[in-house]
Amino acid sequence: MNGYVKRMSFQQFMELTTTLLSLLLVMAVDSTRTVAVSGSQQCGNSVQQTLKLTRLLKKESVDLIETYKASQGEMSEDLCNLSVNNIPDPNISGLEPSERIASIYTHLQAFLTHFKRVYEQQTDLQLPSNPLLAELTNVSTRSRNLASLINSFYQSLFPNLPMPEPAGGPTTLPPPQNVFQQKVYGCAVLKTHLEFLSNVYRELRTLKSKVCRGI
């Protein structure tokens, strides 16, 4: 009788222990999931903001190209169909997300330099009241904002990885150009920039699904 009692007590102890362990395990899992959800939400918000800004920048770039074409006089459509060298590649390079995000950043920086040149050229070609100049400034500033968001996003994702410097060194600008070349150059920069933004938008959507879910 006593032996039975002892056996029963031990059995009860084991059950209690199992229950407690199970509870602890559940709590641990839940805690981990909460942290993951929180990080994922933060990542998602950050990407979402970047996506929105990219979309806005795309929209403004489209408007800018229209304004640019309207401001260049006749043959503006033909001007924009010509290809130009020494313009950043619209494609995003790199295999890893960190590399691709860094590529976005460096491309943006490169485009900013070209935008500056285009602005200078168009300042000479257009009247100060021409909305093209204001739009160029806006898109340029907006690109800078996007670059800072990308940088921030990169640092939030890869805090221990410093943003790499551009692979090809400082951005190279085209040599002095005549007016026609300037017009062609400007349109090529804008169009390439727009194409690049489309790629960025796609990339960010991919990153959002890949990176933020993985956090």
Add this chain to the structure above:
Amino acid sequence: MTQRLGVVLLLCCFTAAPPAAAGHDNYLVTAPHPEAVEIGSDFTATCMIIDTAEVTADDLYWNVSQATVPKEQYTKINRTALNVTIRVSGEEVEWLFCLCKKVSVNVVLNQGKFMHGILLRKGYRPRRPENLSCITLQEGSLFSPVITCSWVTGPQTKVCPTKFTLFLKVINHSAHNVSTVESSASVAMSIFPNYMELEIWVEAKNTLGTVESERLKREAEYFVKTNPPANIQIISEKSFPTSLLITWSPPIDKHYVTLKFEIRFCQNGSHEWTYVPHSDTAMDIQSFRLQKLLPDSVYVTQVRCKNLKDDQGYWSTWSTNATKRTPEDRPTGKPDLWKFVDSHDVGKRLVQFICKDPVLTNGRITRFKMKIGSQEWIIPVNHSEADGRSNHRRITSLKKVHLSDKKSLVYVTAVNSVGESAPALIVIPEKGRELGPVQQLRVGVQGGQMWLQWTPPNTGTVKEYVVQWLTGDVLDWQRENRSTRHTVIKGNLEKFVCYNVSVYPIYSGGTGQAATVQAFLEQSVPLSGPNVELTSKAGHTEAELQWKEIPQNHRRGFITNYTIFYQSGDKLHSVTVPSNTTSFTLTGLSGNTRYNTWISASTIAGSTKGNNHSFTTLRYATGEIEFIMAGASLGFLFVIVMTMVLCISKKDIIKRNFWPQIPNPGESTIGNWSPDQPSKAETPKQNCLSGISVLDMDMCDGKMVFDEDKTSLSLKKDKYLSEEHSSGIGGSSCMSSPRQSVSDSDEGGDLADTTASTVQYSSVVASNGYKGQTPSSQPQSAFFSRSESTQPLLDCEENPDILVQDGSRQSQRFLRRPAEEALEPKDFCPLEEDSELTLTDEQSGDWLPTAAASSYMPQLGGYRQQ
């Protein structure tokens, strides 16, 4: 230890203090000299004596604004230093002076060197800016690059202002700041940093300290406020009479901000908005369909927007009104059918049917269809659109129908452009078979509304009640359900108007009998008072007044009473009579007095005076004059009768006095002494008496003869003269005083020639006209002459018995007067007796004919005198 440290610090302060003491040879130096002192804090200052041993710290004292600081607040550091601690209060700038008592002449003479002051610029320590909020408005198709922020600040003084610096940092990008002393500031950027994270805070700083507000770390869209949605359009579709489709354009491209919307709408004229639930519009939409609207109703719609994220952005202002009418639909519900009986005739009832449009006409009612038995009428109506769509239910007179005494069922439907309503039914019960009315109907007014209360009738089961109110030609009604015992009239009742309020119980068998009361929503004083007038002429002490009731539309309340005012002079009397009185008799009035009267009609709200009416009471009461006249008449009659009786009874005496017996001269013995006389005397014999009589009247009554009579007299005189004139007897007897002798004129000479003997008479002629006699144009002088008559004296002069005969004869001789006149009693005028005047013959001749009524007595008297 602490004290020593303080002293050291103070010495440092003195060293660093303005060189007021050293530069100006002051013997007192104060410290510290702060830029500002905090209001509400304790401030400690030290005064130190330098370069003199003439005074000590015990001789020092402190003043703040001319007031000496109590010694309890002093702390003596050593023999040459004195501390003071004061509580800084007030906002004005003050001086805190360290002064020295006048302990020596030198101190008195160099008072300026024995003082030093600290300027206390007071201020508040900056408070943390609270409620920081920032906003960016839409500018064109973008957001403005200017962000305006505002905050709540603490108090500050002019001498210690607080400077605020607004910091705006675009995270990982740029930073901006702007300073101000106001509680708001704007930061301008190159473009609005969409989708960037901003950090905004305010720093408040003054000489007393620095403090920062909380930091707003938000996305840029948190601060945006867009323009209201544009191009609001409402689409009305005929197939959806209860729906309107709203479309709009977002004020800004969705790439800048994703918006959500809010819609509100109301019926035109209403001020109560209905909000579409947020759950239906809190999304990026550009159209919305409003449902469950009323057909044929005008709706006003507005839309506004804000950032889709709940906690971000500000609501834009509401868009401009967009107005649209919903399509028409067939009338919902039934017309409200009612009736009133115009007249009852044997075998027929003339009933007027009226109805209100259905509650929801859903369009313009174009006609009503009315059906009684097999008879059907179409009553077209031509109401304006405004009528049909107003909230007031229009009343339409349908048809006046002669109904038989039997029970009748009347159906009415309302028709609009879309369709026909359900029929309304009213049952007119058999004549005389109407069921009983409600009991104990009471009406009152509360809160500007008229309420009714009743108890249900005992007869039958009531389906519903109809409350009807009627004033003049205006009739309206409302329906109440069967359980109602107390209700409020929902129509637009006017103040000061009398309403006949009736409650009809509606039975399944028809309309019951009405219970009716009169009521006012609010009473006022009557618009005009009653017009008072006299019923008839006012009496001596009473007057009956009458007036007409004030017209119903002028009463403006229930007349409680009339007050009659009547006033004579300063006395004002009043009488109050009940409201059902229209006449009243004023009594106790004064005779022959003018009264002013008016009537005031009173309601519970006051009185209104009617017109004034004046009347004068009679001097005599009714019949009084008649009574006096009758009395006077009777008195006069009595006098007449009495006189007649007296005359009859005293006939002899009167006769004797008025017609004395005159002796007949014919029978006088003197007739015998003139034999020629008879031939001349025969002719006037018939009138001898009258001739004599006339002569006497000349003297008695000639005074009263009027001038016109003299004409006739002169004619007669001529006549008389043609008859050889009278003798001096006649003339003297009348004209002269009886006491004097009578002398005839020269004409008498002729007579004397005819007489056998001549008697000399004396004649007295008055120098002046006789009293009452017309004065002669010829100058007259009094003289006395002796008659040349030779006529012998009558026997009667010696013997009175024959006097009559003699006179008679003279009459016969000279005057041809009717015999009856000659028989009149002659009385001698006493006045003549007194007079001593004697007329000449000529004068006497003038007066002779007028003396018809004279008595013969003067002559007789005259004779007596002679």
